[in-house]
Amino acid sequence: xxxxxxxxxxxxxxxxxxxxxxxxxxxxxxxxxxxxxxxxxxxxxxxxxxxxxxxxxxxxxxxxxxxxxxxxxxxxxxxxxxxxxxxxxxxxxxxxxxxxxxxxxxxxxxxxxxxxxxxxxxxxxxxxxxxxxxxxxxxxxxxxxxxxxxxxxxxxxxxxxxxxxxxxxxxxxxxxxxxxxxxxxxxxxxxxxxxxxxxxxxxxxxxxxxxxxxxxxxxxxxxxxxxxxxxxxxxxxxxxxxxxxxxxxxxxxxxxxxxxxx
Amino acid sequence: xxxxxxxxxxxxxxxxxxxxxxxxxxxxxxxxxxxxxxxxxxxxxxxxxxxxxxxxxxxxxxxxxxxxxxxxxxxxxxxxxxxxxxxxxxxxxxxxxxxxxxxxxxxxxxxxxxxxxxxxxxxxxxxxxxxxxxxxxxxxxxxxxxxxxxxxxxxxxxxxxxxxxxxxxxxxxxxxxxxxxxxxxxxxxxxxxxxxxxxxxxxxxxxxxxxxxxxxxxxxxxxxxxxxxxxxxxxxxxxxxxxxxxxxxxxxxxxxxxxxxx
Numbered sequence: 001x002x003x004x005x006x007x008x009x010x011x012x013x014x015x016x017x018x019x020x021x022x023x024x025x026x027x028x029x030x031x032x033x034x035x036x037x038x039x040x041x042x043x044x045x046x047x048x049x050x051x052x053x054x055x056x057x058x059x060x061x062x063x064x065x066x067x068x069x070x071x072x073x074x075x076x077x078x079x080x081x082x083x084x085x086x087x088x089x090x091x092x093x094x095x096x097x098x099x100x101x102x103x104x105x106x107x108x109x110x111x112x113x114x115x116x117x118x119x120x121x122x123x124x125x126x127x128x129x130x131x132x133x134x135x136x137x138x139x140x141x142x143x144x145x146x147x148x149x150x151x152x153x154x155x156x157x158x159x160x161x162x163x164x165x166x167x168x169x170x171x172x173x174x175x176x177x178x179x180x181x182x183x184x185x186x187x188x189x190x191x192x193x194x195x196x197x198x199x200x201x202x203x204x205x206x207x208x209x210x211x212x213x214x215x216x217x218x219x220x221x222x223x224x225x226x227x228x229x230x231x232x233x234x235x236x237x238x239x240x241x242x243x244x245x246x247x248x249x250x251x252x253x254x255x256x257x258x259x260x261x262x
Numbered sequence: 263x264x265x266x267x268x269x270x271x272x273x274x275x276x277x278x279x280x281x282x283x284x285x286x287x288x289x290x291x292x293x294x295x296x297x298x299x300x301x302x303x304x305x306x307x308x309x310x311x312x313x314x315x316x317x318x319x320x321x322x323x324x325x326x327x328x329x330x331x332x333x334x335x336x337x338x339x340x341x342x343x344x345x346x347x348x349x350x351x352x353x354x355x356x357x358x359x360x361x362x363x364x365x366x367x368x369x370x371x372x373x374x375x376x377x378x379x380x381x382x383x384x385x386x387x388x389x390x391x392x393x394x395x396x397x398x399x400x401x402x403x404x405x406x407x408x409x410x411x412x413x414x415x416x417x418x419x420x421x422x423x424x425x426x427x428x429x430x431x432x433x434x435x436x437x438x439x440x441x442x443x444x445x446x447x448x449x450x451x452x453x454x455x456x457x458x459x460x461x462x463x464x465x466x467x468x469x470x471x472x473x474x475x476x477x478x479x480x481x482x483x484x485x486x487x488x489x490x491x492x493x494x495x496x497x498x499x500x501x502x503x504x505x506x507x508x509x510x511x512x513x514x515x516x517x518x519x520x521x522x523x524x
Contacts (some may be wrong), residue, residue: 097493118465119483121472130464156461167455170497174447175462176469178513179441179482181468184478184520186437192428198475200437201419202392203380204474206468207438207447210383212459216446221381221441223379231359243516250509251440257505258446 005030006149008065009087011058011080013041015120016094017071023128024069027152035061058083065089067149069114074098081106090137090145096169099162100136110142114150115165117172128153134168146193182217185244217258224255268411273308273320273342275303277382279333285390286331287311289414297323309474320345328431329411331376336360343368348444352399353475354408357464359432361400361424372404376412379434390415396422396430423444447506479520486517 036042086107137143348369365373380415399405
């Protein structure tokens with residue numbers, strides 16, 4: 001490590017807080033307290049760290065840490081900001097959507113965002129070194145401090161102001177949330193045949209890797225790409241739900257128009 | 263191996279033919295000929311096998327092999343069927359969409375389909391042991407023979423008549439082709455910010471694995487899941503293309519209606 005272990009207070013005890021605390025702990029940061037409204041969760045997280053840290057309420061965090069990472073739900077960030085005592089370090093939230101100004105009334109060295117672009121679940125391991133971090137600070141010095149902290153975890157650290165985080169979030173909704181619901185539709189079709197989505201796992205893994213390696217338009221396959229109108233009509237005839245017919249048509253037309261623009 | 267190495271003729275030299283020939287070769291089958299209209303490709307594939315097989319035209323395949331695997335584009339299957347001489351073995355195509363009756367006029371021991379549910383590219387390695395195979399035969403004996411051949415490659419072998427293959431294909435279009443085009447939309451949004459789809463790779467990998475492990479409806483996240491109308495409105499305002507606005511709304515409504523049905 002080029003510098004001394006930075007002292008970090010983690011505020012929150014949910015999925016993001018848990019994964020970040022463990023990643024910072026493994027990266028040699030000193031998690032000197034875990035703060036949460038649900039003290040049992042905070043205690044559990046605090047005890048799981050290499051130096052069992054105290055679990056405290058937000059009002060009682062140590063005030064001399066270098067960083068205060070607020071990893072709570074978007075709605076709760078303003079509450080935490082209002083409750084936090086004056087502190088000496090940098091305060092940052094982990095939200096992809098909330099502007100950093102929500103923290104502007106906190107007395108601190110600087111404030112910003114420390115946003116890991118990933119979906120976290122408590123019981124699923126995540127390779128944090130592969131997660132991109134998006135950083136914003138209210139001053140260049142704050143941004144640099146947050147960048148140095150993120151770089152302890154991941155080699156992929158980018159600057160992202162609130163506008164850019166908004167565009168990232170929009171991209172993630174198309175790429176992640178919307179794909180996910182289409183996998184739900186596919187799962188229903190398979191379930192009626194006694195099959196599970198599991199049979200599509202190898203196909204979907206390969207589709208994803210190929211899309212990113214070659215670009216989705218180059219990697220596209222299927223009836224829309226081939227303009228195979230017989231198959232498209234047969235598929236539409238199989239769909240009884242008008243909403244699904246409409247989505248099938250819209251996405252088929254989107255594939256065709258993107259292929260024409262290539 | 264419980265039985266002698268089956269002699270297999272591979273017809274085709276494209277992506278599917280190449281991956282299947284190598285997988286069968288590695289699994290101890292004896293690829294006794296590769297047939298293709300483009301003799302250079304056939305020769306290249308034939309020479310890459312452990313026993314350099316002859317490259318021939320379809321009219322001149324050996325007639326005494328156990329299997330003839332027709333791995334050509336859907337449109338070309340009927341042509342191959344019309345050109346193939348009378349043979350002693352089982353003839354099968356690898357299409358997810360073409361009924362097996364396209365092979366009914368071939369003189370052979372039996373005919374069917376041998377469909378690996380995966381997307382193949384020549385220069386991308388695929389773990390064939392993870393690929394599900396869907397099998398259909400014109401007789402139970404033919405189906406059993408094709409199943410035994412598939413089980414040399416993969417532990418996941420299912421029976422699938424033409425109707426079921428059609429449903430599988432419909433599910434794959436929703437899950438794979440339609441997700442892929444949404445990744446294209448996301449890639450465009452990122453490109454305008456100087457970022458590539460690469461930044462979403464860890465998120466999308468985890469979204470995919472979680473969707474299959476827990477079911478997409480349980481794994482769903484994002485503004486539609488939370489009914490976060492402020493974020494949904496902000497996203498719609500950012501989209502200038504009416505087709506994308508329409509797709510955003512339709513998929514948001516689909517997420518909301520699926521969450522209500524849970």
